[in-house]
Amino acid sequence: MRVGILGCGYIAQSRHLPAIREIAGIELAALCDLSAGTLQLVADYHNVATRYTSYAEMLADDTLDAIGVLSYDHAADILAALRAGKHVMTEKPLAFTVGEAEEIKAVLAENPDLVLQVGYQKLHDPAVLWLADKVRGVAPRAVEIHDYGAILARVRGDFGPIFRVDDLPDVGGAAVRTTVAATGKAAQVNPDVASRIAATLPATHASFVETYLTGLMLGSHDFSVLNFCYGMPRQVLFAHTTGPKHLQAVLELENGALCNVDLQLGTSYGWWDERFSVYGDDDQVDLRFGNPFLAFSGTEIVTRSTVNDNDRTLASSYRGYEDGFKNEWIHFRDAVAGEVAVRSTADIAADDIRLVRDIVTRLPVPSAGS
Numbered sequence: 434m435r436v437g438i439l440g441c442g443y444i445a446q447s448r449h450l451p452a453i454r455e456i457a458g459i460e461l462a463a464l465c466d467l468s469a470g471t472l473q474l475v476a477d478y479h480n481v482a483t484r485y486t487s488y489a490e491m492l493a494d495d496t497l498d499a500i501g502v503l504s505y506d507h508a509a510d511i512l513a514a515l516r517a518g519k520h521v522m523t524e525k526p527l528a529f530t531v532g533e534a535e536e537i538k539a540v541l542a543e544n545p546d547l548v549l550q551v552g553y554q555k556l557h558d559p560a561v562l563w564l565a566d567k568v569r570g571v572a573p574r575a576v577e578i579h580d581y582g583a584i585l586a587r588v589r590g591d592f593g594p595i596f597r598v599d600d601l602p603d604v605g606g607a608a609v610r611t612t613v614a615a616t617g618k619a620a621q622v623n624p625d626v627a628s629r630i631a632a633t634l635p636a637t638h639a640s641f642v643e644t645y646l647t648g649l650m651l652g653s654h655d656f657s658v659l660n661f662c663y664g665m666p667r668q669v670l671f672a673h674t675t676g677p678k679h680l681q682a683v684l685e686l687e688n689g690a691l692c693n694v695d696l697q698l699g700t701s702y703g704w705w706d707e708r709f710s711v712y713g714d715d716d717q718v719d720l721r722f723g724n725p726f727l728a729f730s731g732t733e734i735v736t737r738s739t740v741n742d743n744d745r746t747l748a749s750s751y752r753g754y755e756d757g758f759k760n761e762w763i764h765f766r767d768a769v770a771g772e773v774a775v776r777s778t779a780d781i782a783a784d785d786i787r788l789v790r791d792i793v794t795r796l797p798v799p800s801a802g803s
């Protein structure tokens with residue numbers, strides 16, 4: 434399979450390109466980025482000869498079977514790839530709004546021979562697959578999602594050189610990068626993205642766009658795990674925020690159990706603080722996720738169980754150090770070959786966007802002046 438990559442930014446350079454290069458049966462055939470300087474440095478580093486600064490030109494390349502969509506505001510990029518007859522492996526979130534996600538699902542349905550996989554690497558993490566096997570069909574006492582994202586400068590860690598040249602052409606206000614090149618700081622929410630999200634919220638909640646993005650950009654990974662293990666929650670019982678980088682919620686699962694969700698962005702922790710916990714009758718499991726920017730950081734499984742009345746066991750283990758990013762590309766290759774079904778589907782990803790919208794819609798209406 435010959436793959437062209439759209440977007441040579443942080444996640445492409447730190448995780449996808451090194452992973453793809455290790456996989457037999459996938460050829461890293463072309464790279465595309467609007468930044469000519471970044472493109473040149475990245476393509477030289479990875480020894481890729483075919484380079485495009487125009488996505489339309491890359492899509493017209495008949496030698497490419499699939500596109501890795503690793504740009505930021507990418508719903509339209511996914512639609513264009515599908516319409517050009519390419520399989521798609523896209524970064525999360527699938528889109529910024531439910532409507533955009535549903536449009537992608539509709540175009541996919543019209544092209545049943547094409548494969549679309551969403552880059553929820555956790556659904557290709559052996560620890561998550563182990564947990565799903567263990568808990569599916571068993572109602573827990575409770576589930577807990579705790580995800581405190583640190584400022585990226587603290588957690589990106591040492592993963593080799595990252596090239597970023599400040600030479601973007603004028604793109605008429607389109608959302609191109611997640612951070613401002615010169616400073617490395619998170620970019621302001623792009624006005625076009627903000628207005629598309631606000632249009633899907635009740636007018637009373639239109640000021641919660643940044644909170645919505647905290648839920649979507651950070652929480653969608655955890656919601657994909659929840660969805661994979663237990664299906665979509667039945668309803669949102671409670672939601673609260675103390676500011677744009679915080680979202681707290683209580684969800685009722687189909688099996689009646691409750692899931693506590695606490696999402697925060699911008700801590701100064703020097704560690705990755707993300708946990709998915711399941712509380713059973715006499716046992717408890719924590720999945721402690723490793724830093725996704727680092728290959729082989731692994732997901733620690735901490736289990737506690739009661740053996741007799743007073744005895745308990747406590748164990749920490751790893752299901753190997755397999756890398757979710759590499760696994761997801763292997764899975765994508767096999768799905769395109771018709772050998773496996775896509776696991777991180779557009780359906781799951783659309784549901785996750787819907788859940789974020791439902792949580793934000795449940796937030797108390799801001800009082801005047803707040």
Ligand SMILES: NC(=O)c1ccc[n+]([C@@H]2O[C@H](COP(=O)([O-])OP(=O)(O)OC[C@H]3O[C@@H](n4cnc5c(N)ncnc54)[C@H](O)[C@@H]3O)[C@@H](O)[C@H]2O)c1
Pocket residue numbers: 439440441442443444445465466467468471486487488503504505506524525526552554608609610611612650725
């Ligand atoms: N799976 C994960 O754990 C994880 C982690 C970080 C980011 N992400 C996702 O990856 C995506 C990219 O994030 P990032 O941090 O790498 O962003 P980034 O800003 O570093 O990279 C985006 C790149 O895409 C290029 N680009 C954008 N639009 C383009 C176009 N039309 N034509 C050509 N090039 C274009 C930009 O120039 C930039 O180099 C986001 O959707 C984000 O949610 C996922």
